[in-house]
Amino acid sequence: MTKFRAKLTFILILLIGCSMLIAGVFMAKVLEDSHIEALQDNMERELKVILATGEWNRVGTDSELITYYTIQAKRIKASTEARLTFIRADGRVLGDSDQNPEQMDNHLNRPEIAAAASSGVGYTTRYSDTLKEKMLYAAIPVKIGEQTTGFLRIAMSLSQVDQSIRSLWYFLITGLAILFIIAGIVSYRIAKGITRPIEKMTRVAKQITNMNYKSRVPSYSNDEVGQLGQAINHMSESLQQQMERIQENERRLQGVMENMVSGIMMIDREERIMLLNPSAEYILGFSAQELLGKKYNEAKQQYEFTKLIQECIETREPIRDEMIFYYPAERILEINLNPIAHEDEEWSGVLIVLHDITAVRRLERMRSEFVANVSHELKTPIAAVKGFAETLLAGALNDKETAVSFLQIIFDESERLNRLIGDILELSKIESKRIPMQFSPVYLPEFLEKSLSVLRKEAEKKHIELSMHVDDDIYIEADEDRLRQILINLLSNGISYTQDGGKVRVRVEPLDMNADGDYERLRIIVSDTGIGIPKKDLPRIFERFYRVDKARSRSSGGTGLGLSIVKHLVELHKGTIRVDSEVGMGTKFTIELPVIH
Missing domain, CATH: 1.10.287.130 (Signal transduction histidine kinase, dimerisation/phosphotransfer (DHp) domain)
Incomplete structure (x- = not known):
């Protein structure tokens, strides 16, 4: 039996049982109330008969009255089997059939006495500490003319009423037990007929939940259950088509978001960051894990950026601005903020697009x-x-x-x-990369010798020593004309900025030797013993038209573009260039190039 079938059976039995239980409780209550009402009527009549047939306004001392009324109460109890008590108007008990009146409390504040004093007759039901059982009390006043001189009270046990109620409950429980057994058998048969097709539909629904949209419900009759099965089949087909479209759209959107150069950030109506693409993480310097779910003003962002978001939220108007960010690196960002609004909602959040325009x-x-x-x-x-x-x-x-x-x-x-x-x-x-690169093997010892020979006369004029150090078997794949342009530019600079009698050297070193003993990169070092370059100028030495010594550069005929051309030609060879220099000690340019292109 499935859980659903057990629940359905239990519900049917519970409904029947609750109905019977409520009916039994109602009947027991009605029976108890009617029995008590009948007893109250009988007790009132008995009290009136006792009042009419007895002498209850006797005069004497308290001791005489207690003796007299106690005898009368016991005599009447022998005939009625009911407890009788005579109470004086001030609450003093003068006679009782079951207890010694002298040991009894004042009864003026007892509920039945108070009710009898105000309305002529009083009833109450309570547990008797004296008799240790539940009792029904009834009292009427004893009067001389309009003056109340005392009260007669009679009490009867409710054990007979309780016995009747217990008998009713016994029959009720027995009937309910039999009814439960019958209802259980019938409910199980009904539940089984209903739940069997529902169980199959549930299995199909679980498979649909697990994205198995090919699962179908077997056909049943054209009743409500059969129509439900057909509806599930139609829903499965529709979900299959919709999920395919959604997944395709998600793949496209994910691809766009992950590969966008611009950063995307989305803030919802509760001012929390709900979306962040990889570019935004890189631009802002924080991962999505650190920012998602946080309020924009708690995300440790630049104050001006936070104020811009706040302004867009308050005005609900698009904002475009440029801003300098200093973390994680100094960059200039173009920020576009656009409020998001749907057809059924006035405002849903803010979409922020970040463009890094530092390079621009x-x-x-x-x-x-x-x-x-x-x-x-x-x-x-x-x-x-x-x-x-x-x-x-x-x-x-x-x-x-x-x-x-x-x-x-x-x-x-x-x-x-x-x-x-x-x-x-x-x-x-x-x-603009509009020059064609013609790569071919270059034998470096011969190449360097020819390059040095071009500048040797110029060096001799200043008595500058030109030298090279390169192994005999060093080759590199490069554009020979462009490589010569690089080397001659660097050597010319060395000669121009080296005093008479100085030295300019070229050295080639193999790098990154592999397992076969072949080198994968070469390092070409051009050094001189010239005037050197101040440290403050080193970062800008490859900029166009930048001169360390402007007067000397002009006098030597330099254009200020040589090193910039060298840097770009090195990069076209997929290499790197750096400069090390100390004022008065000379300058060293280090070029690293791949051997094979």
Whole structure:
């Protein structure tokens, strides 16, 4: 028997049993009340007969009256088998058939006496401490004219009434037991007929709950149970289709949320954070586990950000703002706050979209600085060319020596302008990745020797020693022209910023040796004994147009773009470059490149 069948059987039996029990209790109560009413009527008549046939206004001392009334009470009890008590108007017991009146308490405040004094007759039912059983008391006043001189009270045991009630309960319980057995058998048969198809439907419903939407209820008759089975089958088919759509939408939404670059945060109407995608976790520096379920003002967020959310909640209007966040790293965020409202609800929460625009703003700043630097760098040679040309036109041509000097300056500035424009175009191509990279094996000892030979004459002018240290069997896969451009730029810088008699060295070291003894990366170190670079300038050394010593850079013909070009070319080779320097001790550039591309 299933739990449902047992419950149904129990409910049917319980309903029948409760009905019989309530009926029995009602009958017992009615019987008890009617029996007590009949006893009260009889006791009142007996009291009136005793009052009419006896002498109850006798005069004498208390001792004489107690003796007289006690004898009368005992004589009457012998005939009626009821306890009789005579009580004086002040409550003193003057006679009792069962007890010594002198040992009895004052009875003026007894309920039946008080009721008799006020209404002519009084009744009460209570347990007698003297007789140790439940008694029914009735009392009437004894009067001379309108004056009450005492009270007659009669008491009868209710054991006969209790016996009748017990007999009724006995028959009632016996009948209920028989009825319960019959009701149990009938209820079980009815419950079994109802619950068997319901049990099968329950099994199918559990399988549907476990997402087995192919489960179906066997067909039954066209009654209510059969219609229920058909409804479950239709529901299963509908749920199968809906769950497939929901799962597909959830997969799409989850994929979108997890792969969005922008951070998404949702706050519900109770001002608690209910949604946080991985990008928002990264931007805010807190995991979803730390923030979900917390109120937005308890989530340890930046004060300005919290105030922005509060403003959106209060105004219920979209807000867009930019803000600098300092944790977990300094970045500029574009924040879009939009209140969420459904058709049936006025307001449901706030959707927050966070865009990290640090790179955009940095690029804008770099673009602005680049334009300003380019304008400045172009303006200097153009101004020189224009100034000297104007001087020549004004009459300096007549002085041949001065004219030649001016024309040489104009030529040098034109060359400088040409180099600057060439470097700008080169850097633009490199940054936009519009230059093709032609990778091929490069034998480094021969390659380094050719690169050094290009600059050897320039080094000899300053008596600078050029040297290299590289093993004989070192090869690397690289774009030979671009790699030479990297090396010549670094060597030229070393020569330019090294005093006469200094040294510029190139050293190649293999890195990351594998199990076969082959190296996977190479380290190329270009060092000099020059003037060095201050520590404050090291972080910016690869920026465009950045010069440590601006006057010396201009005099040497530098454009300020060489190191920036070097850095981008190294990155195109999937490598890294770093600089170490100390003022007065020299500078060391370290390049690490993969051997195979």
